[in-house]
Amino acid sequence: MKLILLGAPGAGKGTQAEILSEKLNIPTISTGNILRAAVKNGTPTGLKAKEFMDAGKLVPDEVIIGIIHERLAEPDCSNGYILDGVPRTVAQAEAIEKAGIIFDAVVSIEISDDEIINRMGGRRVCESCGSSYHVKAAPPKRDGICDNCNGKLIQRKDDAPETVKARLEVYHKETEPLKDFYAERGLLKSVENSGIAETTERILSVLGK
Ligand code: AMP
Numbered sequence: 001m002k003l004i005l006l007g008a009p010g011a012g013k014g015t016q017a018e019i020l021s022e023k024l025n026i027p028t029i030s031t032g033n034i035l036r037a038a039v040k041n042g043t044p045t046g047l048k049a050k051e052f053m054d055a056g057k058l059v060p061d062e063v064i065i066g067i068i069h070e071r072l073a074e075p076d077c078s079n080g081y082i083l084d085g086v087p088r089t090v091a092q093a094e095a096i097e098k099a100g101i102i103f104d105a106v107v108s109i110e111i112s113d114d115e116i117i118n119r120m121g122g123r124r125v126c127e128s129c130g131s132s133y134h135v136k137a138a139p140p141k142r143d144g145i146c147d148n149c150n151g152k153l154i155q156r157k158d159d160a161p162e163t164v165k166a167r168l169e170v171y172h173k174e175t176e177p178l179k180d181f182y183a184e185r186g187l188l189k190s191v192e193n194s195g196i197a198e199t200t201e202r203i204l205s206v207l208g209k
Helices: 013-024 031-041 044-054 061-072 090-098 113-120 161-175 177-183 196-206
Strands: 002-007 028-030 081-084 105-110 123-126 132-134 188-192
Touching: 002 013, 002 177, 013 028, 013 081, 013 132, 013 196, 028 031, 028 061, 031 044, 031 061, 044 061, 061 090, 090 177, 105 177, 105 196, 113 161, 161 177, 177 188, 188 196
Parallel strands: 002 081, 002 105, 028 081, 105 188
Antiparallel strands: 123 132
């Protein structure tokens, strides 16, 4: 199963990707997590990406395309994967298509901007492994500590309200056109965000699982 999860920032892509990854036994590839690790480790990619990320802007396509080529060539991707947060522009989608990478489905998680702005303040992520939580909707077992790796949970800088608004604008302008791109290829399935468990059920159902 080769799957793309589309959706606005905060739509629940990361959470669904983690659940589906376990259920379908395939890895999740999140460019956001890869970039945050690069920033934390001070790699050349991280140094390039940081200012774009902090401002809620997209990292240049060529950086992302390089990351994806490298990651998809790793052996754990041979049985399939879930792409979370990539592609984010038509240029990225075209580059992936040009590389001969094809998908079984593209699932767009739908949610209103207002709901996203309300929810983002509660999001927490693990600074070590990138797992995501929500203080109300999906709290960790122990306050401030990751269930998966005992790492520290933090609020992302780019979850600040002004940055969330900038990221939503970028989403509508740059990423939403991908829905038409994949609808034209007969791959697009849309699923309303309707709570974590229900959304997973709906995604599995549109995938015929
Ligand atoms: P995310 O965790 O997916 O919300 O990504 C966090 C930030 O990383 C985004 O706001 C962008 O600055 C950057 N980023 C992640 N994935 C991509 C991508 N596919 N294209 C461009 N920028 C990206």
